[in-house]
C-alpha cells in the first residue's frame with residue numbers, strides 16, 4: 001500500500017471496493033483499471049533571521065497544533081515556489097515581501113498527516129535577513145509568532161523532524 005493511503009479502498013471511478021496497491025506510490029482498480037498516483041506535495045518555508053534571532057510560528061491547527069514551525073505552506077496549482085511563499089506570508093503574517101529578497105537555502109522532506117491522509121512532502125527553505133523585526137499580524141494557520149536565538153531554539157517544541165533538521169542546518173550555515 002502506498003504510504004499515506006491505508007484508508008483508501010473504494011475506486012473513485014467505478015465505486016467498487018477493488019482498489020489495490022500498484023507500486024509504492026500508486027493504486028490501481030482491479031475492476032476498471034483506474035490508476036491514482038499519490039505524488040509528493042510541495043511545501044515552502046521562510047527562515048527569517050534578525051540579529052541572530054529566528055522567527056518561528058505557533059501552529060493554530062492540527063497536525064502538530066501548538067508546536068513551533070516556520071511560516072509557509074503548500075504550493076497551490078500554477079504557482080512557483082516564490083509566489084507560494086509570498087502568498088503564505090501575506091495570509092499568515094500580513095508580511096509583504098518581494099520575490100527578489102528571498103534566497104533559496106536547502107530542501108528536505110516530511111510526512112504530513114491531515115484528515116487521515118498522510119501527505120509525503122518535499123520542503124523548500126528560503127532565507128531572509130532583515131535589519132529589524134517586521135510588524136507581523138497572525139492569521140490563518142498561525143496562532144502566534146516567537147523569536148528565538150538560533151542557538152536556543154526549543155527543540156522539544158518543534159512541530160516536525162524537518163523543522164529540527166532545518167534549524168541544525170541553519171546553525172551550521174547561518175547564511
Ligand SMILES: [Zn+2]
Nearest residue numbers: 011014029032
Ligand atoms: Zn474502478
